[in-house]
Amino acid sequence: MARAIVNLPASAKRGEIIEIKALAAHEMETGFRRTQYGALVPRDIITSFVCTYNGVEIFSADFHPAIAANPYLAFSTIATESGTIACKWTGDNGYSLTESVAISVA
Amino acid sequence: MNARLVNSGPAVSCFAVLLLAALAFPACAADTVPAERRSGYAFMGRETRAIQDDDAANPGMLWVLEGEALWNRKTGPAGRACSDCHGDARASMKGVAARYPAFDKTRAQPVNLEQRINLCRTEQQQAKPLTYESKDLLALTAYVGRQSRGLPIEVADDARTRPFLEAGREAFNRRQGQLDLSCADCHDKRWGKRLAGNPIPQAHPTGYPIYRLEWQGVGSLQRRLRNCLTGIRAQTLDYGAPELVELELFLMSRARGMSFETPAVRP
Numbered sequence: 001m002a003r004a005i006v007n008l009p010a011s012a013k014r015g016e017i018i019e020i021k022a023l024a025a026h027e028m029e030t031g032f033r034r035t036q037y038g039a040l041v042p043r044d045i046i047t048s049f050v051c052t053y054n055g056v057e058i059f060s061a062d063f064h065p066a067i068a069a070n071p072y073l074a075f076s077t078i079a080t081e082s083g084t085i086a087c088k089w090t091g092d093n094g095y096s097l098t099e100s101v102a103i104s105v106a
Numbered sequence: 107m108n109a110r111l112v113n114s115g116p117a118v119s120c121f122a123v124l125l126l127a128a129l130a131f132p133a134c135a136a137d138t139v140p141a142e143r144r145s146g147y148a149f150m151g152r153e154t155r156a157i158q159d160d161d162a163a164n165p166g167m168l169w170v171l172e173g174e175a176l177w178n179r180k181t182g183p184a185g186r187a188c189s190d191c192h193g194d195a196r197a198s199m200k201g202v203a204a205r206y207p208a209f210d211k212t213r214a215q216p217v218n219l220e221q222r223i224n225l226c227r228t229e230q231q232q233a234k235p236l237t238y239e240s241k242d243l244l245a246l247t248a249y250v251g252r253q254s255r256g257l258p259i260e261v262a263d264d265a266r267t268r269p270f271l272e273a274g275r276e277a278f279n280r281r282q283g284q285l286d287l288s289c290a291d292c293h294d295k296r297w298g299k300r301l302a303g304n305p306i307p308q309a310h311p312t313g314y315p316i317y318r319l320e321w322q323g324v325g326s327l328q329r330r331l332r333n334c335l336t337g338i339r340a341q342t343l344d345y346g347a348p349e350l351v352e353l354e355l356f357l358m359s360r361a362r363g364m365s366f367e368t369p370a371v372r373p
Contacts, residue, residue, distance in 0.1 A: 003171050007162030021160075025168040028322075069322035070165040 004099040006087050011104045012079035020051065020059075021074045022087045024097060030065040046071060046091035054083035063091070079105045143364060146307040146372055149298075154319070158371035166248060166317035166369025169241075169324045173249025176242055182233025188246075191230060199253040201260075204366045207355045209266045216270050216355050219247050220326060221346060238345035244324045248315050251368030259312065259366060261358040274356025277349060283340030289353075304373070310361035311354065313370020320373065327354055 007021040024046065031043025043065065051059040058077045086100040147155060157163050177188045177195055192198045207216040210225070217225065223246050224235035236243035263271060278289040292301070293309035300306065314327040321329075328350050335342045343350050 003168050005162060005167060005171070021162040023163065023165060023168065025165075025172075068319075070168060072163055072165070074163070 004087065004089070004097055006085070006099045006101050008085060008101055008103060010102075011106065014079060014081075014105050016079045017076050018079050018103075019074060019076050020085060020087075021072070022049070022051070022099075023070065023072045024089050025070055026089070026091070026095070028063075028065075028067055028069045028071065032065065044092045044095075046089050046095065048090050049073060049087070051075070051085065051087050053077060053085050054081065079103065081105050143310060143361070144297075144308055145310055145312045145364060145367065147313070147367060147370065149305040149307045150371075150373060154371060154373055158313075158367070164317065164369060164371055166315075166324055166371060169245045169248040169315070169317075170252045170369060172241070173245035173247070173252075176246055177249055182227065182231035184230065184232045186231050188226070195249065195253055199250045201254050201257045203247070203251040203368060204254040204257050204259045205261055207261065207351050207358065209262060209264075215348060216267055216351055218327075218351050218354055219250060220328075221351070223247065223250070239326060239329055244315050244326065247326065248324060248369050251315065251366070254366040255368055257366050258363045259358055259361050261355060261362065263359055263362075267355065270352045271355050271359055273349075274352035274354070274359075277353050278356055278360075283335070283338035285338045287338045289334070309357060310364055311357045312361055312364050313367035313372070315368065316370045316372045318372050324369065327357075 004022065004024040006023075009018050012018050026046050027044060028046065029041055029044040031041070031045075033041045035041060045065055045067070046063045048063065049059075049061045049071075050057060059075050061073065063071065082102075082104045084100050084102055086098060088096070088098045090096050147158065150158075157165075161167050174195075180187045180190070189195070203219055206222065207218040208222070209215070210217045210222075220236075220238060220243055223243065227233045228235055236246075261267070281288045281291070289309065292306050297306050297308045311327050311330075314330070315324045316330070317324050318330075328345055331350055331353060332342045332345075
């Protein structure tokens with residue numbers, strides 16, 4: 001279930017502050033839990049998140065094992081030009097997910 | 107509200123006595139009276155309610171999205187997708203989840219939404235049934251359930267469903283387990299009080315499948331019911347057991363008219 005929901009206004013005025021909400025489907029297995037037979041469940045988490053606005057990085061975050069499953073981030077930026085806002089999650093076991101949303105700025 | 111307050115009648119004004127009598131009534135009634143009914147949503151904190159209210163923040167929507175993809179995907183030897191028969195779920199599935207469990211004529215018993223989806227899979231798509239609590243089944247029920255959001259719950263209460271509904275009511279009121287508790291002991295008589303720091307809700311299944319923060323994922327009503335059975339140290343029933351479907355049917359009829367919230371978020 002590699003899915004994500006990225007929410008931001010479809011259009012904005014130049015110079016306006018917009019909120020970006022990013023939700024990714026991920027188990028975020030901590031690596032500290034054990035099965036009922038005592039075997040360690042290997043760690044499987046998202047390790048980093050990067051958001052770019054027309055290729056320029058505007059927000060990034062490092063994720064750690066204590067972050068809940070299906071992590072949700074909300075942050076803001078200034079609408080400068082029309083284009084694409086792309087969110088990219090990367091993690092253990094080659095996990096990579098990119099979700100892009102278009103924005104038109106007048 | 108307890109009987110003692112009502113018995114102190116002569117000391118207080120007539121109006122107050124009437125008011126207290128009205129408030130005291132639900133404690134004596136077998137079921138929670140409609141005017142007093144509250145969804146589990148009303149017992150949650152502001153932050154948890156905010157997660158449910160915003161589709162961009164509600165993680166249950168991830169399952170709904172997945173369910174939408176499954177709805178349109180061809181499966182089984184018949185090579186048919188749900189959408190091939192049912193079309194656009196936004197129209198065809200509107201209000202459907204709010205009517206389940208529903209009576210199935212061929213099986214002569216009520217089936218819940220999970221069972222209905224699996225009947226469709228085995229009979230129409232000739233595909234394997236999905237296991238309870240599997241991601242695919244949760245995604246499909248979440249997607250179908252989402253189409254009933256905001257609509258009132260209206261399960262059938264007729265001659266065919268009544269025996270099953272009454273069996274569910276009997277189970278709800280029956281003391282069981284090592285703690286010797288019935289569902290009614292907590293959810294009818296002690297709702298609003300606290301159990302280990304958490305508020306006790308009235309047990310209205312308004313938003314299943316729910317995203318439960320404790321589960322870190324989506325789960326069905328039967329998973330919740332099995333949790334409760336474990337909590338009172340009673341013998342748990344298997345997923346899909348007729349007894350659990352009867353209890354689901356009774357709980358839905360008890361919540362008749364309440365607004366559907368799927369996918370709800372609960373702590």
